[in-house]
Amino acid sequence: MADLSANFLGIKSPNPFWLASAPPTDKQYNVLRAFEAGWGGVVWKTLGSQVKNVSSRYSAIDYGGTKMMGFNNIELISDRPLAINLREIAECVRLFPDRAMIVSLMADNSRAKWHELIAQVEDTGAHGLELNFGCPHGMTERGMGAAVGQDPEIAKMVVEWVMEKATIPVITKLTPNVHSVVPTGRATVEGGTHALSLINTIQSVTGVDLDTLVPNPYVAGKSVYGGYCGPAVKPIALKMLTTIAQDPITSRVPISGIGGVSTWKDAVEFLLLGASNVQVCTAVMKHGFRIVEDMCDGMNNWMDEKGFKTLDDFIGKSVPTITHWEDLDINYHIVAKINQDKCIHCGLCYIACEDTSHQAINLSYGNPYNTYSIKEDECVGCNLCKLVCPVDSCITMVEQRKGDEYVNWKEFQRRGLPLNDH
Amino acid sequence: MAILNNRLTAEQYEQNFSDIHPPFDSRDAALVEANRCLFCYDAPCTKSCPTSINIPRFIKQITTDNIKGSAYTILDANIMGAGCSKVCPVEKLCEGSCVYNFLDEPPIPIAKLQRYSTEKAIEHKWPLFQRKPSTGRKVAVVGAGPAGLSCAHALSREGVDVTIYEKENQGGGLMTYGIAAYKVTPECCKDEVSFITSLGGIDIKYKQALGQDVSLAELQNNYDAVYLGVGVGLARQLNIPGEELAGVEDAIQFIYDIREKGYPSVPVGDKVAVIGLGMTAIDAATQAKRLGAKDVTIVYRRTQAEMPSTEVELNLAKLDGCNLIWLASPKEIKGENGRVSQLICHVMELSVPDTSGRRAPVETGETITLNVDMVIKAAGQVPYEELVSTHQLANWNGKVAIDSRCATNIPGVFAGGDCVNGGKEVVDAVQAGKDGAKAILEFIMSEIGPPMRSE
Numbered sequence: 001m002a003d004l005s006a007n008f009l010g011i012k013s014p015n016p017f018w019l020a021s022a023p024p025t026d027k028q029y030n031v032l033r034a035f036e037a038g039w040g041g042v043v044w045k046t047l048g049s050q051v052k053n054v055s056s057r058y059s060a061i062d063y064g065g066t067k068m069m070g071f072n073n074i075e076l077i078s079d080r081p082l083a084i085n086l087r088e089i090a091e092c093v094r095l096f097p098d099r100a101m102i103v104s105l106m107a108d109n110s111r112a113k114w115h116e117l118i119a120q121v122e123d124t125g126a127h128g129l130e131l132n133f134g135c136p137h138g139m140t141e142r143g144m145g146a147a148v149g150q151d152p153e154i155a156k157m158v159v160e161w162v163m164e165k166a167t168i169p170v171i172t173k174l175t176p177n178v179h180s181v182v183p184t185g186r187a188t189v190e191g192g193t194h195a196l197s198l199i200n201t202i203q204s205v206t207g208v209d210l211d212t213l214v215p216n217p218y219v220a221g222k223s224v225y226g227g228y229c230g231p232a233v234k235p236i237a238l239k240m241l242t243t244i245a246q247d248p249i250t251s252r253v254p255i256s257g258i259g260g261v262s263t264w265k266d267a268v269e270f271l272l273l274g275a276s277n278v279q280v281c282t283a284v285m286k287h288g289f290r291i292v293e294d295m296c297d298g299m300n301n302w303m304d305e306k307g308f309k310t311l312d313d314f315i316g317k318s319v320p321t322i323t324h325w326e327d328l329d330i331n332y333h334i335v336a337k338i339n340q341d342k343c344i345h346c347g348l349c350y351i352a353c354e355d356t357s358h359q360a361i362n363l364s365y366g367n368p369y370n371t372y373s374i375k376e377d378e379c380v381g382c383n384l385c386k387l388v389c390p391v392d393s394c395i396t397m398v399e400q401r402k403g404d405e406y407v408n409w410k411e412f413q414r415r416g417l418p419l420n421d422h
Numbered sequence: 423m424a425i426l427n428n429r430l431t432a433e434q435y436e437q438n439f440s441d442i443h444p445p446f447d448s449r450d451a452a453l454v455e456a457n458r459c460l461f462c463y464d465a466p467c468t469k470s471c472p473t474s475i476n477i478p479r480f481i482k483q484i485t486t487d488n489i490k491g492s493a494y495t496i497l498d499a500n501i502m503g504a505g506c507s508k509v510c511p512v513e514k515l516c517e518g519s520c521v522y523n524f525l526d527e528p529p530i531p532i533a534k535l536q537r538y539s540t541e542k543a544i545e546h547k548w549p550l551f552q553r554k555p556s557t558g559r560k561v562a563v564v565g566a567g568p569a570g571l572s573c574a575h576a577l578s579r580e581g582v583d584v585t586i587y588e589k590e591n592q593g594g595g596l597m598t599y600g601i602a603a604y605k606v607t608p609e610c611c612k613d614e615v616s617f618i619t620s621l622g623g624i625d626i627k628y629k630q631a632l633g634q635d636v637s638l639a640e641l642q643n644n645y646d647a648v649y650l651g652v653g654v655g656l657a658r659q660l661n662i663p664g665e666e667l668a669g670v671e672d673a674i675q676f677i678y679d680i681r682e683k684g685y686p687s688v689p690v691g692d693k694v695a696v697i698g699l700g701m702t703a704i705d706a707a708t709q710a711k712r713l714g715a716k717d718v719t720i721v722y723r724r725t726q727a728e729m730p731s732t733e734v735e736l737n738l739a740k741l742d743g744c745n746l747i748w749l750a751s752p753k754e755i756k757g758e759n760g761r762v763s764q765l766i767c768h769v770m771e772l773s774v775p776d777t778s779g780r781r782a783p784v785e786t787g788e789t790i791t792l793n794v795d796m797v798i799k800a801a802g803q804v805p806y807e808e809l810v811s812t813h814q815l816a817n818w819n820g821k822v823a824i825d826s827r828c829a830t831n832i833p834g835v836f837a838g839g840d841c842v843n844g845g846k847e848v849v850d851a852v853q854a855g856k857d858g859a860k861a862i863l864e865f866i867m868s869e870i871g872p873p874m875r876s877e
C-alpha cells in the first residue's frame with residue numbers, strides 16, 4: 001500500500017484529490033457529501049461581492065458519442081450570501097478536520113476589501129486561501145478575475161495586498177487566457193504568493209444551436225463567451241503546468257494542477273509534470289463525487305507497481321523530459337509494422353497515410369478483405385497509422401536508427417548534413 | 423387432431439407476429455451503435471452487400487444527424503433499402519463481414535441502422551430523387567416484385583417512361599406475400615411501393631398477367647424494351663403417394679394466406695410436418711407455430727452442414743420450439759377419410775463425397791413414421807417453366823438464361839431476379855433490377871439511338 005497522503009504548504013490531506021472552486025464546493029451540503037465520499041480537500045467556491053447568476057449557464061461539447069468532452073460555463077462567483085458561506089465553511093472544517101479547506105477569494109479592487117475578506121475567511125478556521133485571478137466572464141468587466149490575471153503588474157499588486165494580511169497559506173490561481181502563464185506566475189511569486197494553481201477556464205464558444213441560431217449557452221436569445229474546461233482542456237493545462245514547473249522562478253513554489261482531471265491517470269500525469277496535487281471540477285459535475293474511489297485506488301495500484309512509496313517519489317519526474325525541439329535526436333528513426341494476425345482489414349491506416357501523409361502503406365485488393373502492409377522505405381515514422389488503427393498493438397513502431405550517435409538540429413546544421421536523407 | 427383456424431386470441435396473434443427485429447428505441451441508441459462504426463476504407467461490409475450500399479458513409483451520416491443524406495445513400499444504391507433492412511439475411515451479407523467479427527465483438531447492426539434512416543424517409547415521404555425530363559422512351563416491366571420495381575425506378579430516374587404489368591393486385595412481389603409476417607407488414611410493403619412510384623413515370627397495371635392478359639409480342643411492339651422480373655412461383659412437388667390428401671399444403675400458399683387473409687383465418691394443424699430447410703421452410707414452420715400449432719417438426723434429408731438456411735434462421739425455428747429431424751426424406755403420406763394422418767420418411771445417410779466434395783443423401787432402407795395432421799411442402803420452388811418455354815425464351819430448367827448484359831435470347835427483352843437465379847434474396851433481385859436498367863439504357867442508346875426529346 002502506497003502512501004497517498006499529501007502535504008501542500010503544510011496543509012495536509014489524506015489524498016491529493018481536491019475539488020476545484022466551483023458549484024460542487026458552493027455549500028455545506030455538497031462539501032460534506034464530498035468529504036464522505038473521500039475527497040482529500042476542497043477549494044470553496046469563490047467568495048466576493050454579491051452577484052446574480054443567469055440561466056441557462058452551461059453548455060457542452062459531445063464528441064463521437066461521448067458526452068461532455070468539453071464543458072463551458074458563464075457562471076459567476078458564489079451567489080449565496082457571504083455570511084452563510086462563512087458559517088458553513090466553519091462547520092465543514094469542524095466536522096472534517098483532516099481534510100483540506102481552502103477558500104477561493106475575489107474581492108473588489110481595493111486593498112481594504114481584500115483585507116476585510118481575508119480576515120472574515122480566516123475566522124472560519126480554513127487552512128488556506130486561493131486567489132481567483134482567472135474567472136473569464138462577468139467579473140472581468142469589473143476589473144476582476146481574469147482582468148487581474150492577465151496583467152502581471154496588477155496581479156503582483158493584489159498579491160502584495162493579500163500577503164500583508166494573510167496568516168494562512170496563499171495559492172494564486174492563474175488564468176489560461178494569456179499567451180503564456182509564466183509572466184503572471186512570476187509576478188505573483190515575486191509578490192509573495194506561497195503557491196500557484198492552474199488552470200482556470202479558457203474563453204470559448206462551444207457551438208451554435210442550429211435551430212435557434214444562437215450560440216450556447218442560451219440566455220433569452222443571447223449568449224456570451226464562456227469558460228471551457230473538462231477532458232478537452234487537459235492537454236492545454238498540462239502544457240501550461242509544465243511551463244510553470246520548468247521556469248526557474250515559478251518552480252520555486254508548489255503547484256496545484258487543474259484542468260480536465262477525470263481519472264487517476266490524469267492526476268498522475270499532472271503530478272509527473274510538476275503538480276503537487278490536483279483539483280477536479282467537470283468530472284464530478286458529470287459523475288458525482290464517487291469517482292474519487294477509483295482515483296485513489298488506481299493511483300495506489302500504479303504507485304505499488306512502480307515502487308513509489310509516496311507522492312514525492314514521482315512529483316515532477318517527467319518535467320526534464322520536455323525539452324526544446326532543437327535538442328531532439330534527429331538520428332532516432334522508427335518504422336511502422338503491421339501485425340497481420342491482429343489486423344482486421346479496416347483500411348484506416350492506409351487511407352490516412354495515402355491521403356494525408358506519405359503513401360507508405362501498400363494495399364492489395366481482396367474480397368471482401370484487403371491486405372495492408374508497410375512500405376518501409378517510404379515510412380517516415382510519423383506514427384499516424386498507429387494512432388488511427390483501432391486494434392490494440394496491431395501497428396507497432398520499430399526502431400531503425402539512422403546512426404548510433406545523438407545528433408540534434410543545431411549539430412545537424414553545423415555539420416551541413418544533407419536534408420531529407422530519410 | 424384437427425386443422426383449425428382461430429386458435430389464439432387477438433393479443434396472442436399480435437404478440438406472435440410482432441417485429442422480430444425491432445427498431446432502435448431512441449436516437450441515442452442508434453447513435454451509440456453508429457458511433458462504433460470504424461468508417462472502414464473500401465469497406466468489406468459494402469463489398470458484401472449485393473447492392474453495394476456505401477455503408478460507412480450512411481452510418482457516418484447518421485452520426486451527424488444527416489438522416490436525409492443517409493437515406494439517400496442507402497436508397498440510391500438500393501431502392502428497397504427499407505424492406506431489405508428488415509428481411510436481409512445480414513449474418514451472411516453485410517454484417518457477416520463487418521471487421522468487428524475479427525475482434526469477436528458484435529458487428530455493427532447495419533440493417534437496424536439502415537432501417538433507422540429509411541423508415542424516416544418513407545414515413546415523411548422525403549422526395550429524395552428527381553426524375554430527369556421524359557426522354558419519350560418507353561419500357562415495359564413484367565412483375566412488380568423487387569427486381570421489377572428496382573429496374574423501373576432506375577429507368578424512370580433517367581427519364582424513361584415505365585409501365586409495369588403485375589398479375590396480382592398489389593406490388594412488392596414475394597416481399598408482399600411471401601416473406602414471414604413478423605419481418606414486414608403488408609403496410610410496410612404498400613408504403614415502400616408507393617414511395618418508389620412517387621418518383622413519377624412509373625405506371626403499374628395490376629391484374630395483368632403476361633401470357634394471359636398481355637402478350638410478349640404486344641409488349642415488344644409497344645415498348646422500346648421489355649424487362650422480365652416474374653420471379654419463381656410454384657412449390658416443388660414431392661411426387662410421393664398421398665400428396666393429394668387434404669392437409670397437404672404448399673408453403674408459399676400457406677405463407678401467402680397469412681399475409682393476405684389475416685392470422686385468425688388461416689387454419690393450422692395440431693401436429694405439423696414441414697418438409698425442407700430453406701428460408702421458406704423456416705418461415706412456414708415458425709409461422710405455423712405462431713398460429714398456434716401444438717407441434718411442428720421440420721424434416722430435412724441432409725444434415726445441418728448442408729442446410730440452405732443460415733444458423734440464425736435455424737435458431738429462430740428452434741427458439742419457436744420447432745423440432746428437427748435430420749436425414750429423413752418423405753416416402754409416403756398416409757390418410758384417414760381423405761385427411762392426412764401420417765408422414766412416413768426414409769431414414770437417410772450421407773454417401774461418400776463425390777468429386778465436388780458434396781455428400782448426397784441415400785436411403786438406408788429404414789423408415790420412420792410421424793403422426794401428423796398437416797404437411798407443409800417447402801422443398802423449393804419451380805420456375806414458371808411453361809411461361810418461359812411458350813415464349814421461346816432460352817432457359818435452364820425454366821430459369822431464364824441471360825448474357826452478361828442481362829439480355830435474353832430475344833432482342834430487346836431483358837430479365838433478372840428470381841426468374842433468372844432460381845430464387846435468392848430480395849437484395850439480389852434489387853441489384854438485378856439495377857443491372858437490368860443499366861443494360862436497357864445502353865440498349866436504348868446504341869440500338870435505338872439517343873432518346874427523343876420533344877422540343
Ligand SMILES: Cc1cc2nc3c(=O)[nH]c(=O)nc-3n(C[C@H](O)[C@H](O)[C@H](O)COP(=O)(O)OP(=O)(O)OC[C@H]3O[C@@H](n4cnc5c(N)ncnc54)[C@H](O)[C@@H]3O)c2cc1C
Pocket residue numbers: 509510511564565566567568569570587588589590593594595596597600601602605630631632633651652653654655674677701702705809838839840841845846847848849851
Ligand atoms: C417464403 C419465402 C421467404 C423468403 N424470405 C426472404 C427473406 O426473409 N429475405 C430475403 O431477402 N428474401 C426472402 N425470400 C426471397 C425473396 O422474396 C425473393 O428473392 C425476391 O422477392 C425476388 O424478387 P423478384 O422480383 O425476382 O421476384 P418476386 O418477388 O417473386 O416478384 C415477381 C412478381 O412478378 C409477378 N408475376 C409473376 N408472374 C407474372 C406474370 N406472368 N405476369 C405478370 N406478373 C407476374 C408476381 O406476382 C410478383 O409480383 C423469400 C422467399 C420466399 C418464397
Ligand SMILES: Cc1cc2nc3c(=O)[nH]c(=O)nc-3n(C[C@H](O)[C@H](O)[C@H](O)COP(=O)(O)O)c2cc1C
Pocket residue numbers: 020021022023045046071072073075076077078104132134135173199200201229230231233258259260261279280281282283
Ligand atoms: C460551473 C463552473 C463554475 C466555476 N466557478 C469557479 C469559481 O467560482 N472560481 C474559480 O476559481 N474557478 C471556477 N471554475 C473553474 C474550475 O475551478 C476549474 O478551474 C476548471 O473548471 C477546470 O477544471 P476541470 O476541467 O476539472 O473542470 C468554475 C468552473 C465551472 C465549470
Ligand code: SF4
Pocket residue numbers: 338339342343344345346347348349350372385388389390391394395
Ligand atoms: S488500421 Fe490497423 S486494423 Fe486497420 S487495416 Fe490498418 S493495420 Fe489493419
Ligand code: SF4
Pocket residue numbers: 470471472473474475477500503506507510512515516517532533536849
Ligand atoms: S441491403 Fe441488406 S445486405 Fe445490403 S447493407 Fe442493407 S441490410 Fe445489409
Ligand code: SF4
Pocket residue numbers: 346458459460461462465466467468477478519520521522529530532
Ligand atoms: S465493416 Fe463494420 S466497422 Fe467497418 S465500415 Fe462496415 S459496418 Fe463500419
